[in-house]
Amino acid sequence: MDDLSSLDDRAVLGLVADGDPTALRVLYARHAPWLGVRLRRRCADVDVVEEALQDTFVAVWRGASRFRGDGEVGAWLWGICIRRLITRLQGRPAVRQVPLQEHDDVEVAAEDVVLTSAEYGDLGDAMASLSPEFRSVIQATVLDGLTTREAARLLGIPEGTVKTRAMRARAQLRASLAGGTG
């Protein structure tokens, strides 16, 4: 494990592709925490999140050689993660929801002002003015870059509803950014 810790993700992934279980362990230790949290923000059910993580790393074990060397390993892993989550959510309508949306009242340190100005600035205000239904659609389609079909599965609503909500949410965002009160 010691000699692997100095290697970057691509090198470790190369070893996983060669069938080294220790390399998979290293990759898991590096990426499972942030991927887990990111999945948790999109699915309230911890069991489903853990299953999606499990599926992801088993898939990585089997298909590590399919990683094209030109991208970020982190982005590649997240792409697998979110799709595994969507697959796991199919047929479990009860747990489909996007949690943790109502925590906008956080105290923020002064040095974070650059980043948080996005939250409390025009865009943040505009997002906060959206209903949770609209916000979850914007998060899935715009911020997560999912297709309409994938967003529909993640949120547990029909594709048509995703399209309408995305359209209306965009219109509402545009109106509030243009100076309206939303």
Add this chain to the structure above:
Amino acid sequence: MSRTWHLPAELVDAWASGEVGPTVAASVEQHLTVCPACRSAVIAPVAADGTLDLDRVWTRIADQVEAARTPLVGRMMTRLGMRPSDALLLGAASAFTASWVAATATVVALTFAMSVVRPSSAVAVYLLLAPLVPMAGVGAAYGREVDPIHELGVASPYPQLRLLLLRTAAVLVVSVPVTVVAGLALDPWWVAVAWLLPGLALVVVLLVATTWCPPGVAAWTVGVLWGVIAMTAHRFDEVLVLVGETGLAVSAATLVAGAVFLIAGRRQLSARLGSLR
């Protein structure tokens, strides 16, 4: 890949505990996707939070990864609906299949040789050895010396009795059919089937004996005991009594008594097996 800007620790913590809104979260997540240093800053808060049991998830991943590498028998069992962890243990068990195969092959070879050279003794030799094959296999399947995944067994909580029975089943599935087929060449052909009851009784006796002593010692003791019985019967030219009415009745009684004992004392047996490892 060096970056001069990193997420403030407070922001990482807030994001990890789900306390930031979607716009900031999106920025944080974009940065985490490309920044190894900030990713490692997430590890501690997630471990402290404890909602996600990442160790448990890893155990399941390791199971699946191992199961994919287990020999054919284990994979077939998984496909038949066995849990991957069980199949893994079976797979490890089949790593010392060599010893059972050797034992079974010995019985087959001796039976054939004897039926050609001295047909009168063939049945006796078969009845002496055949019931020992499954019993010896079970004894060998549980020893510390022969267990390639002993370390894994120590590290992972697994019901010991379940493990023992699982391996017993694996041994029986492999050794019994071969031994039966070998016996069909003998003169009273039904001997090939009749030994099954004494054979199973010996396995149960072994399992019961394992309550008191290590499996290796128990296997030897039971084996020698059976050898004495079989030789004595042969000396009086009554070897078929072993699988006659008396022999079968005694075997059946032993089998039932042993099974009752195992079921009643399964908790002690599990504890005993656990302390062995």
